[in-house]
Amino acid sequence: MSNSGISVFTGLRHIFRQVWRHRMVSLLFVLGLGLSLVVASCSPATVAGDSAAPPSAPAESRVVRIGHQKFDPFTLVKARGGLEKRLQELNASVEWTEFQAGPPMLEALNVGSIDVARTGDAPPVFAQAADAPLVYVGGSTPKDRSSALLVPADSPVQSVEDLRGKRIAYTRGSSANYLLAVILEENGLPWSDVEAINLAPADARAAFEQKSIDGWVIWDPFYAAAQEQVDARVIRDSEGLAANRDFYLATNSFAAENADVIEAITAETQSVAEWAEANPDEVVGILSPILGIEAPILDVVNARRNYSFEPINDDMVAEQQKIADTFFELGLIPKQVKVQDVIWQKPPA
Structure with missing residues (x-):
């Protein structure tokens, strides 16, 4: 073969090799793409006839922020620990915040710092008159011997009529x-006949001991402690005048979105109440070190109260409406309110 023939053959062989190499690369690409499609078609999310979407992320855990006072049903619920277990089943947890009285607690509810609160009867009325976004979600049975108007044992005041012109401490709202x-x-005295001094319980206790005030209107356990420790005398207790119920409240938005949590709180609080009714000595044993209150004082307190959490009923609404009307007539709230307007309605199942 001539040199020219060899050159032509060499060139053709080079061309064939380039074509073959290109075809092999293309073939491998096609085979790879086909394998990818086969694997994808066999994945669980896209198997023929299976339209299930990829599994979603677990629901975000809810934190329920509960406000309570130094001594109320939630104090015992917190100590018992059962609510945490109930809420775990709902992918929720609880955060407790303690307040000295109801008014600052409901202010916290108003600004969204807490979700649920337990107060006495008057704070919700003041909060509603201030357009706070709250609803009643429950109440307790009456405990109408659990607060009183006290004077020092050696005070010359012997009756309510003797209080004209006197300095009386109370907590506004x-x-x-x-x-x-x-x-x-009840005794025909207008509000203006006394000098009503707004003091928190701890400050009122100090003023009472120093006799810089003439009388003090207060609730348990401060009431029982004053009777035992500072020789206070009762001028008039709340029996027949005020039911002194506990009320449980929540923000509108929380109640609307968390009916299951409210039901869990209700169930646990009522369960604790039934346990407390049957085990008063154990209640005192739990609460005495928590509250720093001697057992004999707590025995008195327990005899005058309960720890229940019940649905709102007509009697509760009527009592709250009377409080609201009284405060409006005295000029203590800026407008009339209709309590029924802020009663939570459990959504249908």
């Missing part, structure tokens, strides 16, 4: 606010 109003009304 609390159940003591209403009790003072109805005690005066």
Whole structure:
């Protein structure tokens, strides 16, 4: 073969090799693409006849922020620990915040710092009059011997009529606010006949001991402690004047979105209440170190109260409406309110 023939053959062989190499690369690409499609078609999310979407992320855990006072049903619920277990089943947890009285607690509810609160009867009325976004979600049975108007044992004051011109401590917006109003009304005294001094319970206790005030309207356990520790004398207690119920409240938005959580709180609180009714000595044993209150004082308190959580009923609404009307007539709230407007309605199942 001539040199020219060899050159032509070599060139053709080179061309064939390039074509073959290109075809092999193309073939491998096609085979790879086909394998990818086969694998994808066999994946669980896209198997023929299976339209299930990829599994979604688990629901975000809810934190339920509950406000309570130094001594109320939630104090015992917190100590018992059962609510945490119930909420775990709902993918929720609880965060507790303690308040000295109802008014600051409902202010926290108003600004969204807590979701659920337990107060006495008067704070919700003041909050509703201030257009706070709250609803009643439950109440307790009456405990109408659990607050009173006290004077020092050696005070010359012997009756409510003797209080004219005297300095009487109470906590504005609390159940003591209403009790003072109805005690005066019962005895024909206008609110202006006394010098009503707004003090938190701890400050009122100090003023009472120093005798810089003449009287003090207060609730348990401060009431029982004053009777035992500072020799206070009762001028008039709340029996027959105020039911002194506990009320449970929530923000509108929380109640609308978390009916299951409210039901869990209700169930656990009622369960604890039934246990407490049957085991008063154990209740005292749990609460005495938590509250720093001697057992004999707590025995008195327990005999005058309950820890229940019940659905709102007509009697509760009527009592709250009377409180609202009284406060409006005294000029203590800026407008009339209709309590029925802020009663939570459990959504249908």
